[in-house]
Amino acid sequence: MLKIAKERLNDLYAKIAQTQGLFLPVKKAGEVNYCVWSEGKEVSLETLKTVKSPKNMFFPQTENMMKFKTEGKNIEVIDVRESFDERKPFVLFGVKACDYKAIEVLDKVFLADPVDTYYQNRRENTTIVTLACSKPEESCFCGVFGIDATAPQGDVTTWLDENYLYWQANTEKGESLTAQVEELFEKGGEEEVAAQQETTKVVLESLPYANLDLSRFQPENLNELFDAPEWEKMSEACLGCGTCTFVCPTCQCFDIRDFKTRDGVIRYRCWDSCMYADFTLMAHGNSRNSQMQRFRQRFMHKLVYYPSQNDGMYSCVGCGRCVNKCPQRLNIVKVIKTLGGKNND
Amino acid sequence: MQRIGVFICWCGSNISATVDVVKVAEAMKNEPGVVYSANYQYMCSENGQQLIKQAIKEHNLTGIVVGACSPRMHEATFRKTAEAAGLNPYMVEIANIREHCSWIHKDMDEATEKAIILVRTAIAKVKLNAPLMAGESPVIKRALVIGGGIAGIQAALDIADAGFEVDIVEKNATIGGRMAQLDKTFPTLDCSACILTPKMVDCAQHEKIDILTYSEVEDVKGFVGNFSVKIRRKARYVDESKCTGCKVCMEKCPSKKGLNAFNMNLNTRPAIYIPFAQAIPNVAVIDPEQCIKLKTGKCGICQKFCGVGAIDYEQKDTFVERQYGAIVVATGYKPIDLDAFNEYGYNDNKDVVTSLELERLMNAAGPTNGVLLRPSDGKHPKVITFIQCVGSRDSSGCGKPYCSKICCMYTAKHAMLIREKYPDTEVHVFYIDVRTPGKNYDEFFRRAVEQYGVDYIKGMVGKVYNENGKLMVQGSNLIDNEQVTIESDLVVLAAAIEPEPSVRKVATLLTASIDTNNFLTESHAKLRPVESPTAGVYLAGVCQGPKDIPETVSQASACAAKVIGLLVKDKLKTNPCVATPDESMCNGCSQCANVCAYGAITYVDKEFRIGGGKTEVRRVASVNPAVCQGCGACTVTCPSGAMDLKGFSSKQIMSEVEAICKK
């Protein structure tokens, strides 16, 4: 294990940025989101939850897919992947355990056949440096999904305390990144990390959502859950905004649209939200025409549909962003508690 | 798939001198959707139009763009051309490459490049054009005239003479209006009754005119060509069809203390009365506020004496509902209330009178039988002082900010008549400015000064007060820079005039707009001065602005011409470029109706499917295409974008914007 004094982190960032892009949580206009690092940016590793999750790095909110250049009656199709900046390797720094797990969830969607090459391009060129949590809050419930917030995976795992950032490479990619920056580090830190993990675990176990019971969310209960009368009441306050889906690290729906430029058309994709009234809008109208149905779709997908297709892996990672950000305070935990049986009372 | 044809006009050398028309036409061949592109010397000529027609047929064109002069010039021409070739006329767009291009640019490359962009922009628009059909609505060949003064009478006569039915609705018991109250008229000094009453009789006898006196408009529905109007016929307690106007009832009526409004309340009349000798209809009416029988149930004398049994105390208000193609508003005026002008002592001194009261005091049929006697003691006034601009041109809030226009002339008339009839009378006139534009008007005024020796004093009166029975008129003589006090026997105030207050209700019913002074607004101050912005509604007389009799009569005849022009049509072609709401997106918030100057938007409840087999009822906007003028104010007010304008849709305009911005 390696360690580096906190005050020298800037040197570390600069060193990494010398050879590749570096994305990490940066505070801008009061909010912390993943941004590309450059000298002078206010890095905020201590922030537990960035507003947007790092999924933006692989699956951006908007992404050009191709261009059509028109001249007179001729149309030229341009493959924009040729010019992807993201083909260059980059480092994603400071990813929390839950968000790292979320990337695994996305991988199962985008890297399964047919492979989404846009996603793949970025994914393969990234080295992910994770950061363990030391101050979880009441909305966290990653433990419910078997995630250890104190020991995230990733190419490199790091821990942060008052004085040092501790560094441990896990993979080949991680090793090669380590080799590049090793000169800034000193050895040691195992004890401090263990101590921190110990304390954090105690907090994690005492969190109000630590013992949510998911056992009822199984494929065999699909119909029963789908038809549950409680959906109506649970969803009545839902505004139909996309906050929960856009802050969610695992939501993966997108829409494809065209944008008219001065000399043609850009075809791009952008995040979509199942909360929106025009989600999966078809010529005949919308198959889910009430907000209740749309609301139900999101949670059924997270807790039942996705696991049933992915060996029981839930597509919620317990990051708690929706718990914090829903304008009307609806969230997946309230759904789990309502439909998840009496163990959740 | 769109098949667009492009036609570039040289306009002789007008366009071709600075725009390379061949290059433009060639370039357009490359535009997506364009299947034909040509250029020709004069596209608007017979041959040019033939070229277009042929191309439309041969190439099966779905839309055409003509690059030529301003659409204000030849849009209609090319639309007709297209129509003749079987293409919907609204599938035509004009690119203005003459006024907006060749004529203002000198550099050929620059002008050609701009022309290409302009034509391309028109192509972008025409691709989104939709075939439009001018709607048709039937015209009911009957007109309504609201107000039976000289304006209403003239308009009604002119319309009726052209062969159309006209109804006059008058709220008083007789037609005639203010003009009937006047003694003489300037500048010729004809007797007002002598020229007005024959016209009143004409109206009464005209087989196409129906006079509804003692009636008011209650409700108006519909639109141009197709108004439905509900009229309240107030109970007059006298059967109009039976009364012969013999006036026996008036003699016998024991309640004789009613104020005679026709004589400006200067004398009294019985509870049952005919307003004046030449009233049309010459039928009595009972004032229910004054009639003993109607108030107490006891009396019934008039019924007893009526030889034809016309009296009916049980009569109630009735309503008639009629359809009209056009409506003329001629509601007239009244002098303003002088309560705010206590400096002139109008309320305190009987011998301070308004000019309209003076008319009655001088009229042979008036309270003094035409002998000028002052109201307080019935003596001949020896010194008479006129004060002009009482409440006119007053921006202090007490009066009216506008010039009442008629006062200078009638004051000169009064002064002149008095000096002629009573040469021993001294006449003074306080004035601010004497305004006499008009044929023979200034000459008339000068005659008052030069021939009749009327004393015109430039200055305004500060106060009028009573001192030992004399009216002391204290004012400025600005020319001599002194303050004068004139001991007068009679003071005459030229009170400002204002629209008859009932016009507000009428305007609301008609959705006709009204200005801050309660004058009805004309559609265009210069070019459409007799039309209200509400289609099918026309304005005559003072309801539109202060004016004298000749002007009123002219305007009334102008109205009649407009009405006739409308009524001769069997059907109205409506402009198809009107607003149209997408009901599925309309919220029914009413903002669009708030900005519609024409009252074209109403709201209806409609049922919508909301999915899952369910429906809901929503309030949505509905545009009457016959009323909508197509300005588009509503489209911008609509937040959801549900309201759009045919022919100038949001998508069309945006695609024009895109085409212009295109590299």
Next chain:
Amino acid sequence: MQEVTTEKKEFVPNIVAFCCNWCSYAGADLAGSSRLTYPANVKIIRVPCSCRVNPSFVLKAFQQGADGVILCGCHPGDCHYVTGNYYTRRRMALLYSFLNYLGIEKERTRLEWVSAAEGARFSAVMNDFVKTVTDLGENKRLTDLRVKEGE
């Protein structure tokens, strides 16, 4: 051998003008028939009334890379549709002030009243507006940079 000139190409702004059919478009026609010149980079879109112009049209023009947007209508009180331009005046007063609030150069937007008789004024207004916008330079703050991608 020719020398490569590195002289910067002079900036020519792209101006979108919305003109009401009854006054300003006719005013532009009069400018044309009076041969009063104004730059060719002004392109006119005809609308029935200035009140047809939705703020989204103005924004759309900027989004698509226009450098200036000018809206012309009948003088207040002369609107062919009686009251249309009064609404325009309020809408644009608020919109322009708002764009200025966002830091968009206020000189890029303008509302002018041009009657059908004011051909000279139309031309003068356009000349002045083009000059103002040329001095400002390219619109970068309200353009969707995507529209210029690949150029």
Next chain:
Amino acid sequence: MKEVELKMKERAKALLESGEVARVVGWKKGDFCFDPSPATFETVDELNEFVYDYFCGANLSKYLIQIAKKEGKTAVFLKPCDTYSFNQLVKEHRIDREKIYVIAVECLAKLDIEKIKAAGVSVVTGVEVVDKDVNVSSPYGNVTLYKPDVVLTKCATCNKTHQVKDEEIILHQRPAREVDRFAEVVKLENMTPDERFAFWREQLSKCIRCNACRNVCPACSCVKCVFDNPNSGIAAKANDDKFEEQLFHVIRAFHVSGRCTDCGECSRVCPQNIPLHLLNRKFIKDIDTNYGEYQAGETSEGKTPLTSYTESDIEPNDAVNGEAK
């Protein structure tokens, strides 16, 4: 606040029991002390979960558009600021006034959990308000915060008073107070255009286009928003940070101008804490300055500033110049 909650519950109970209303709209307890959700209560039993506390900041008026379509009458608890939105919705015929039973409740300024957390309390287990003190309990240690520092932004400059002809009012009405809600707007106006541009660029580039501001906004009551309508020419689902967020927010602010009651919900719900209310307030300020003071939602009748005019209105060029002092 507890007494008020009790009174509200009693009222709700009485109304439901008597059958005068078919349902009551209020707030329902959450998992923590700070996360109540808007909810409808149809039975007396359901009222067990009824809550009214310092975190009931949500404006319930917009829910009434849909709820009023249901069978029977609905009672609703409206805070002073919510009553303006309610009036505005009635004015725009979005709510059938006859079907709503309004119970106006006192507000006393609601708290912002994000501000409490930003003040350093990362885990909150209890909040108690005593006058101006906010006592926050937390496993990481209890803290006392100064209430004005941690109220919702919309409450900080609120001087609203009940505006509906209430069926009843629970608790006294707070007298109107002097606040300067335009201070922030003026601050921006006084910046140079470059500074303003930089400010908004930074703020708006955070936008994730979740539409929370639009969907919560009582003035955004369109059946279908222009941004969801492919025929509008400006439809867009995502913000491309190169331009779109400006288009969206400019047009949205314009559409609600003259109708926005300044309820502040847009800023409350923004997950990126963009001060969206400053956009709307600019319009409100301009309207006040140029066309006379106007408060949307004060009544449920009349025209808005943008659907009326005077012949002597200020010219746009002057309106812009006059402001940039």
Next chain:
Amino acid sequence: MTKTERIENLNRLSGTDVRKCMKCGKCSGRCPAFKEMDIKPHQFVSMLGQGKIDELLACNAIWNCLSCMACVERCPRGVAPAAVVEAVRDTVVRAQGANGIKAEDIPPIVDEYIPQQLLVSAYRKYNK
């Protein structure tokens, strides 16, 4: 002060817009002190409009005006001739300087019945 500034100053002091005058003379027609006024109320308005302020500043009328406000009350155009008279009078008084009021002069003349407004007016009038 230049002449233009002095004219502007008078306009500002009077708070009235002399261009609104339509020269009807109603003010002078009503003025109860007309005979004593060497310059008549309507002339005050007209002369200020024409910038003849030296004559105005030298006239006696400012001391004869009763400030009865009849001219203001009667003006149909919302012009206030008395305010112009007052403005000229103030200008003359201020120029004299000598009878300016000082803070130390106040205590002896103040008694509890003196309205606050009077003091404020006195300051305004004499202290500029």
